[in-house]
Amino acid sequence: xxxxxxxxxxxxxxxxxxxxxxxxxxxxxxxxxxxxxxxxxxxxxxxxxxxxxxxxxxxxxxxxxxxxxxxxxxxxxxxxxxxxxxxxxxxxxxxxxxxxxxxxxxxxxxxxxxxxxxxxxxxxxxxxxxxxxxxxxxxxxxxxxxxxxxxxxxxxxxxxxxxxxxxxxxxxxxxxxxxxxxxxxxxxxxxxxxxxxxxxxxxxxxxxxxxxxxxxxxxxxxxxxxxxxxxxxxxxxxxxxxxxxxxxxxxxxxxxxxxxxxxxxxxxxxxxxxxxxxxxxxxxxxxxxxxxxxxxxxxxxxxxxxxxxxxxxxxxxxxxxxxxxxxxxxxxxxxxxxxxxxxxxxxxxxxxxxxxxxxxxxxxxxxxxxxxxxxxxxxxxxxxxxxxxxxxxxxxxxxxxxxxxx
Amino acid sequence: xxxxxxxxxxxxxxxxxxxxxxxxxxxxxxxxxxxxxxxxxxxxxxxxxxxxxxxxxxxxxxxxxxxxxxxxxxxxxxxxxxxxxxxxxxxxxxxxxxxxxxxxxxxxxxxxxxxxxxxxxxxxxxxxxxxxxxxxxxxxxxxxxxxxxxxxxxxxxxxxxxxxxxxxxxxxxxxxxxxxxxxxxxxxxxxxxxxxxxxxxxxxxxxxxxxxxxxxxxxxxxxxxxxxxxxxxxxxxxxxxxxxxxxxxxxxxxxxxxxxxxxxxxxxxxxxxxxxxxxxxxxxxxxxxxxxxxxxxxxxxxxxxxxxxxxxxxxxxxxxxxxxxxxxxxxxxxxxxxxxxxxxxxxxxxxxxxxxxxxxxxxxxxxxxxxxxxxxxxxxxxxxxxxxxxxxxxxxxxxxxxxxxx
Numbered sequence: 001x002x003x004x005x006x007x008x009x010x011x012x013x014x015x016x017x018x019x020x021x022x023x024x025x026x027x028x029x030x031x032x033x034x035x036x037x038x039x040x041x042x043x044x045x046x047x048x049x050x051x052x053x054x055x056x057x058x059x060x061x062x063x064x065x066x067x068x069x070x071x072x073x074x075x076x077x078x079x080x081x082x083x084x085x086x087x088x089x090x091x092x093x094x095x096x097x098x099x100x101x102x103x104x105x106x107x108x109x110x111x112x113x114x115x116x117x118x119x120x121x122x123x124x125x126x127x128x129x130x131x132x133x134x135x136x137x138x139x140x141x142x143x144x145x146x147x148x149x150x151x152x153x154x155x156x157x158x159x160x161x162x163x164x165x166x167x168x169x170x171x172x173x174x175x176x177x178x179x180x181x182x183x184x185x186x187x188x189x190x191x192x193x194x195x196x197x198x199x200x201x202x203x204x205x206x207x208x209x210x211x212x213x214x215x216x217x218x219x220x221x222x223x224x225x226x227x228x229x230x231x232x233x234x235x236x237x238x239x240x241x242x243x244x245x246x247x248x249x250x251x252x253x254x255x256x257x258x259x260x261x262x263x264x265x266x267x268x269x270x271x272x273x274x275x276x277x278x279x280x281x282x283x284x285x286x287x288x289x290x291x292x293x294x295x296x297x298x299x300x301x302x303x304x305x306x307x308x309x310x311x312x313x314x315x316x317x318x319x320x321x322x323x324x325x326x327x328x329x330x331x332x333x334x335x336x337x338x339x340x341x342x343x344x345x346x347x348x349x350x351x352x353x354x355x356x357x358x359x360x361x362x363x364x365x366x367x368x369x370x371x372x373x374x375x376x377x378x379x380x381x382x383x384x385x386x387x388x389x390x391x392x393x394x395x396x397x398x399x400x401x402x403x404x405x406x
Numbered sequence: 407x408x409x410x411x412x413x414x415x416x417x418x419x420x421x422x423x424x425x426x427x428x429x430x431x432x433x434x435x436x437x438x439x440x441x442x443x444x445x446x447x448x449x450x451x452x453x454x455x456x457x458x459x460x461x462x463x464x465x466x467x468x469x470x471x472x473x474x475x476x477x478x479x480x481x482x483x484x485x486x487x488x489x490x491x492x493x494x495x496x497x498x499x500x501x502x503x504x505x506x507x508x509x510x511x512x513x514x515x516x517x518x519x520x521x522x523x524x525x526x527x528x529x530x531x532x533x534x535x536x537x538x539x540x541x542x543x544x545x546x547x548x549x550x551x552x553x554x555x556x557x558x559x560x561x562x563x564x565x566x567x568x569x570x571x572x573x574x575x576x577x578x579x580x581x582x583x584x585x586x587x588x589x590x591x592x593x594x595x596x597x598x599x600x601x602x603x604x605x606x607x608x609x610x611x612x613x614x615x616x617x618x619x620x621x622x623x624x625x626x627x628x629x630x631x632x633x634x635x636x637x638x639x640x641x642x643x644x645x646x647x648x649x650x651x652x653x654x655x656x657x658x659x660x661x662x663x664x665x666x667x668x669x670x671x672x673x674x675x676x677x678x679x680x681x682x683x684x685x686x687x688x689x690x691x692x693x694x695x696x697x698x699x700x701x702x703x704x705x706x707x708x709x710x711x712x713x714x715x716x717x718x719x720x721x722x723x724x725x726x727x728x729x730x731x732x733x734x735x736x737x738x739x740x741x742x743x744x745x746x747x748x749x750x751x752x753x754x755x756x757x758x759x760x761x762x763x764x765x766x767x768x769x770x771x772x773x774x775x776x777x778x779x780x781x782x783x784x785x786x787x788x789x790x791x792x793x794x795x796x797x798x799x800x801x802x803x804x805x806x807x808x809x810x811x812x
Contacts, residue, residue: 019513020513037619037630039616057726057730059630059631061628062630062632072726074718074725079536079538101513102513104511105511106537107427107508107511107516107534108506108508108537109534109535110517110534111516111520111534112534114517115534128514128515128516128518129515129518130514130518131514134514195611198613198654202605209615210428210430211430211654222464222466222467224443224462225468226443226468249617318479318480320466320478324464
């Protein structure tokens with residue numbers, strides 16, 4: 001939690017942290033100042049002290065909404081830091097000790113800045129931590145009630161929109177060759193569906209900044225293939241619909257996947273779906289408080305391996321079929337954050353009270369034209385119960401309202 | 407242009423470049439691979455050779471859409487580079503010379519990576535350039551026809567939506583105290599208006615990732631104040647509406663501002679508007695091919711200064727009223743890019759053939775509760791003509807359909 005930052009700084013022997021970048025799509029900055037339209041900020045936080053924000057005077061009132069001290073600059077904040085490095089470090093009384101840098105920011109400017117910082121303060125050790133195990137991902141790992149409420153609200157928006165998509169798809173007319181038709185009689189494409197998803201999300205104060213995954217057939221067999229916009233929707237093919245909207249203006253995400261087959265399913269796809277669903281259920285039934293997340297990844301790998309599927313734990317190299325990813329991940333200001341579930345992750349990635357995680361087993365066979373993933377986001381409550389943050393049915397075959405199999 | 411990259415690399419004595427980050431909201435990566443759902447990539451490009459992309463195998467088909475060589479990795483690409491630094495540098499035959507890093511990426515991981523790179527290849531000089539004058543901003547500065555067409559299309563979307571907003575606002579009923587009312591009879595807020603803007607943009611394949619500026623009264627007097635969502639809309643107050651949507655999935659931006667006063671304007675606001683409009687017109691009439699952009703910033707500063715307004719050229723320190731910013735900026739994959747117009751910018755920021763720039767003078771008096779900015783985006787054509795990329799009227803007072811002054 002936010003209140004752990006000073007303790008975490010101490011454990012890492014950090015005297016101060018320096019965060020660079022904008023305030024909206026930059027989790028460390030957002031975490032400390034709560035968003036706002038600040039396109040370029042430099043934030044200093046010394047251990048045990050509140051943060052201070054430098055930003056262009058044009059954005060001073062946006063920054064002031066954070067309640068933190070704001071120092072307006074004539075130029076952009078990072079430009080000012082590059083020009084007046086020593087003056088600013090002196091003003092912040094950073095002349096010795098260890099300082100870590102965070103944020104999402106321009107790579108070249110980061111390197112120019114680190115050079116200027118080292119030269120202006122040779123007695124300070126400036127360091128960078130790999131993101132996936134950083135101070136911020138440790139602090140963010142456990143959520144307070146306000147954060148859980150925001151993720152839950154995104155979950156409500158997500159499942160509402162998913163329901164609208166299901167209703168829209170199953171209400172389509174179907175051509176003789178099993179292609180779905182739009183209202184105007186033309187074939188329904190992935191582009192059409194994604195346009196509707198984007199509109200329905202925005203109307204509810206959410207955005208899919210990175211775009212959702214809505215992939216059919218062979219594309220469904222490649223976990224991060226977002227789907228070809230020109231592909232038309234057809235009956236009887238697996239559709240992987242993975243949607244991870246965030247609050248408009250930056251903020252908290254939800255993460256959710258269903259796999260559907262419209263009208264009917266092939267027996268092979270049906271069997272694949274049931275296999276994934278059984279493993280999903282097994283994980284949910286077995287989750288215990290304070291166990292390493294990776295234990296469940298191992299469980300899933302063992303289950304799938306026993307059924308003859310390749311897994312990251314049993315097979316080396318680059319996997320392109322079978323179970324090719326991890327069971328889940330933490331969820332918050334980042335779509336992917338701690339705790340991690342890779343089978344060889346650090347043992348400190350625990351399903352402890354306050355974490356919010358996805359559970360998302362899947363099986364992928366692109367050459368067979370199919371893929372299945374089922375995903376929900378869960379909160380580990382203080383009483384140890386794993387609470388799903390948004391309910392949605394698990395139907396695989398969605399019956400079409402205006403079509404019946406001969 | 408993209409074809410200038412090798413020449414620019416040579417001029418900067420760069421043997422290779424390395425780009426980090428995602429493919430959608432990361433201009434250098436987007437510029438080289440054209441977007442796609444790739445959450446984490448490492449791109450190498452040696453001078454005179456095509457680029458090579460490392461990315462997670464799950465995203466291999468998204469990356470392959472670029473037409474470039476794709477090397478799938480088992481873990482994320484940057485994690486792989488951190489683990490197998492020497493192997494990858496050897497595979498790319500990068501063992502000496504000068505390599506610059508680019509992209510928008512996690513700051514801590516960037517620093518961890520640079521450490522690993524320097525240690526794995528001590529004979530290579532790894533460098534970072536400050537973004538605003540980087541290789542990429544120089545290459546991106548002049549646009550080819552396809553790029554101009556995409557910016558123009560965003561301009562069409564932008565002005566269409568702005569027209570819808572004007573039509574919606576002027577169709578409102580007005581309460582006795584001059585507050586605008588929603589369809590349901592409640593006061594119309596900035597939140598309501600922004601929700602409509604977001605929906606109308608998304609329906610047209612655009613997004614305002616960073617959110618537009620729709621600021622009234624005092625907030626209109628602070629250039630980057632985005633407006634308080636709870637503020638209600640009233641007649642007779644300056645509204646600064648600055649909208650800069652980008653193509654969905656990352657891509658090209660448009661940038662546009664109008665200042666409105668609904669129903670009527672105070673004489674003081676009307677005078678301020680006319681002053682800005684006169685200066686705007688003077689700039690457009692005077693723009694010449696291949697002149698430094700800053701010459702027009704100086705012209706604007708001189709004009710405003712002669713009328714008694716503070717300007718960045720005539721007044722030191724942090725400016726909070728008068729003319730407090732620059733005349734404009736280049737526009738493309740970045741909302742702000744070269745050429746720059748600051749009065750003390752480098753002389754090589756020319757209005758040369760192929761650049762797309764905003765022209766956006768403004769005057770701001772927050773304590774008087776008003777601000778005015780007028781902005782359009784222009785293309786400097788090969789024949790030297792400055793072509794506005796989207797037309798929109800310059801009315802300041804928007805008459806209300808259901809309201810008349812007593």
